[in-house]
Amino acid sequence: MRKETLERVRRFTDEREWDQFHSPENLAKSIVIEAAELLECFQWNGGEYDMQHVKEELADVLVYSYNLLDKLGLDVDEIVNMKMSLNEEKYPVAKAKGNATKYNQL
Amino acid sequence: MRKETLERVRRFTDEREWDQFHSPENLAKSIVIEAAELLECFQWNGGEYDMQHVKEELADVLVYSYNLLDKLGLDVDEIVNMKMSLNEEKYPVAKAKGNATKYNQL
Amino acid sequence: MRKETLERVRRFTDEREWDQFHSPENLAKSIVIEAAELLECFQWNGGEYDMQHVKEELADVLVYSYNLLDKLGLDVDEIVNMKMSLNEEKYPVAKAKGNATKYNQL
Amino acid sequence: MRKETLERVRRFTDEREWDQFHSPENLAKSIVIEAAELLECFQWNGGEYDMQHVKEELADVLVYSYNLLDKLGLDVDEIVNMKMSLNEEKYPVAKAKGNATKYNQL
Numbered sequence: 001m002r003k004e005t006l007e008r009v010r011r012f013t014d015e016r017e018w019d020q021f022h023s024p025e026n027l028a029k030s031i032v033i034e035a036a037e038l039l040e041c042f043q044w045n046g047g048e049y050d051m052q053h054v055k056e057e058l059a060d061v062l063v064y065s066y067n068l069l070d071k072l073g074l075d076v077d078e079i080v081n082m083k084m085s086l087n088e089e090k091y092p093v094a095k096a097k098g099n100a101t102k103y104n105q106l
Numbered sequence: 107m108r109k110e111t112l113e114r115v116r117r118f119t120d121e122r123e124w125d126q127f128h129s130p131e132n133l134a135k136s137i138v139i140e141a142a143e144l145l146e147c148f149q150w151n152g153g154e155y156d157m158q159h160v161k162e163e164l165a166d167v168l169v170y171s172y173n174l175l176d177k178l179g180l181d182v183d184e185i186v187n188m189k190m191s192l193n194e195e196k197y198p199v200a201k202a203k204g205n206a207t208k209y210n211q212l
Numbered sequence: 213m214r215k216e217t218l219e220r221v222r223r224f225t226d227e228r229e230w231d232q233f234h235s236p237e238n239l240a241k242s243i244v245i246e247a248a249e250l251l252e253c254f255q256w257n258g259g260e261y262d263m264q265h266v267k268e269e270l271a272d273v274l275v276y277s278y279n280l281l282d283k284l285g286l287d288v289d290e291i292v293n294m295k296m297s298l299n300e301e302k303y304p305v306a307k308a309k310g311n312a313t314k315y316n317q318l
Numbered sequence: 319m320r321k322e323t324l325e326r327v328r329r330f331t332d333e334r335e336w337d338q339f340h341s342p343e344n345l346a347k348s349i350v351i352e353a354a355e356l357l358e359c360f361q362w363n364g365g366e367y368d369m370q371h372v373k374e375e376l377a378d379v380l381v382y383s384y385n386l387l388d389k390l391g392l393d394v395d396e397i398v399n400m401k402m403s404l405n406e407e408k409y410p411v412a413k414a415k416g417n418a419t420k421y422n423q424l
Contacts, residue, residue, distance in 0.1 A: 001107065005183045008190050016197060017204040021362045024160070025152030028145045029361050031167060032244055035138040036354030043347050044339045046131030046258075051178070054130070058174060059189035061137060062182065065167055074161060076168065077111045083165035084114050091122060098123040127256045135255050138350055142248030149241050150233050152364075213319065217395045220402050228409060229416040236372070237364030240357045243379060247350040258343030263390070266342070270386060271401035273349060274394065277379055286373060288380065289323045295377035296326050303334060310335040 001066065001076075009063055010070065027068040034060035107172065107182075115169055116176065133174040140166035213278065213288075221275055222282065239280040246272035319384065319394075327381055328388065345386040352378035 001009075013019055038057035041049045069076055107115075119125055144163035147155045175182055213221075225231055250269035253261045281288055319327075331337055356375035359367045387394055 001186060002183050005186050005190075009186065012190060012193060015199050016202045018202070020204070023152065024155065025148040026362055028141075028148050029241070029357055032138065032141040032145050032248075033354045033358050033361060035134075035141040035167070036244075036351045039134045039138050039347055040351050042131040042134050043351060044344055046129065049130065054178065055180060055185045056189055056192070058171060058180070059185040061141070061167065061171055062186055063189065065164060065171065068164060072157070072160065074164070077108050079161045079165040080107060080111050080115065080168055083162055083169065084111075084118060086162070087118060093121050096122045096124075098126070132256055135251055135347070138354075139248045139252050139255060142245045142350075145241055146245050149245060150238055213398060214395050217398050217402075221398065224402060224405060227411045228414045230414075232416070235364070236367065237360040240353075240360050244350065244353040244357050247346075247353040247379070251346045251350050254343040254346050258341070261342065266390065267392060267397045268401055268404070270383060270392070271397040273353070273379070273383055274398055275401065277376060277383065280376060284369070284372065286376070289320050291373045291377040292319060292323050292327065292380055295374055295381065296323075296330060298374070299330060305333050308334045308336075310338070 001062070006066060009066055013067065022067055022071055024068060024071055027064055027071060030064045031061060031068065034064060107168070112172060115172055119173065128173055128177055130174060130177055133170055133177060136170045137167060137174065140170060213274070218278060221278055225279065234279055234283055236280060236283055239276055239283060242276045243273060243280065246276060319380070324384060327384055331385065340385055340389055342386060342389055345382055345389060348382045349379060349386065352382060 013022065034057060038054065038061060041054045041057060066076070068074075069079075119128065140163060144160065144167060147160045147163060172182070174180075175185075225234065246269060250266065250273060253266045253269060278288070280286075281291075331340065352375060356372065356379060359372045359375060384394070386392075387397075
C-alpha cells in the first residue's frame with residue numbers, strides 16, 4: 001500500500017475519532033467479520049463471483065489489517081518477512097513442491 | 107508492503123507450485139481461517155495477548171490477501187481508495203464523529 | 213441434542229468453573245473460531261475431507277452454540293422456529309425453488 | 319432441537335430443492351459466514367447487543383449445523399459425546415478448575 005493510501009486510511013479514523021473503538025481485540029473481530037463477508041462472495045458457487053463485491057470486501061480486510069498494524073506499532077514488511085522465514089523452513093521446496101496435502105500433512 | 111517483500115511472497119508460492127491450489131475461493135477460505143486464528147489470540151481475555159502469535163497470524167492474513175490481489179489482478183491502492191471513497195460518503199464526519207453506534211446504526 | 217448430552221456439556225463447564233469466561237461475546241468469538249476450524253477441513257480440496265476431523269470441529273461449534281443459548285437463557289426450538297418463519301417468508305417456494313442465486317439476489 | 323423443529327428445517331430445504339447447493343463444503347462456509355454475523359452483534363461493544371439480532375444469527379448457525387449433520391449422516395448426540403470425552407480427558411478438572419489460561423496453555 002502506498003504511503004498516501006495509508007494516510008487516507010489513518011485520516012478516516014482520526015477525523016471520526018474512531019480510534020477509541022479500535023482496540024486490538026475489536027480490530028481482530030472486524031478482520032474476521034470482513035473476511036467472512038469476502039467468503040460470502042463464494043458461498044454457493046465458488047467459481048462465480050461479483051468482482052465489485054470481492055474488491056470491496058477484500059479492501060475491508062486490508063484496511064482493518066493495516067489499522068491493527070498501526071494500533072500495535074507493527075511494520076508490515078517486518079512481520080511478513082518474519083512469517084515467510086518460518087514458512088520457508090516449515091515447507092521446504094523439495095518436500096512441498098506441487099503437493100496437494102501441503103499445509104496439513106506435510 | 108515493499109516490492110521485495112511481495113516478491114518473496116510470490117516466489118514462495120511459485121517455487122512450491124502451489125498456485126494450482128490458489129483459486130480465489132480457496133484463498134477467501136484461507137483468509138477467514140487465518141483471521142479466526144488471529145481472533146483466537148483474543149478469545150478469552152481480549153486485553154491480554156501474545157504479541158508473537160498476533161504477528162504471525164496477522165502476517166498470514168496479509169499474505170493470503172496479497173495472494174488474492176495477485177490472483178485477481180487487483181491493485182491494492184486502487185481497491186482501498188475505491189472503498190475509502192465509499193466509506194467517506196457513507197460515514198460523513200459530521201454524523202460519525204466519536205459515535206459509538208457508528209458502523210451499525212448511523 | 214438429548215437432555216443427557218446437554219447436561220454433560222453443562223457439567224463440563226460447571227466442574228471447571230469456566231462459566232466466568234463464557235460471556236456472550238467470548239462465546240460468539242469461540243463459535244466463529246471453531247467454525248473456521250471446521251472450514252479448514254475443506255480448505256484446499258472441498259471434496260475430500262477427514263470425517264473424524266469434521267465431526268470434532270462441528271461438535272465444537274454445536275457445544276459453544278448450546279453454551280451461548282444457555283448463557284442467554286434462550287430455547288433452541290423457539291429461536292430456530294422464529295428464524296424459520298422469517299426464512300419461509302423471505303424465500304417463498306414459488307420464487308426460490310431450485311434457484312442457484314437464492315439467498316443473495318432473490 | 320425437537321423432532322418437529324428439525325423436520326421444519328429439512329422441509330424448508332426440500333421444498334426449495336436447495337439440497338443441491340448443500341455440499342459439506344458449502345455448508346461449512348455458510349456456518350462460518352453466519353458465525354461472523356453473530357460476532358458482528360458484539361463487534362464494537364461486546365457488552366451491549368441487540369438480543370433479536372443475536373437470536374437470528376445464532377439460529378442461522380444452528381440451522382446450517384443441523385443441515386451439515388444431515389448431509390453427512392451424523393448424529394448430534396454421538397458426535398457431541400465423542401468430543402466431550404476428548405475434552406474431559408484433555409482438561410482434567412484438577413488442572414483446569416477456574417484456570418483462565420485454560421484451553422490454551424494448560
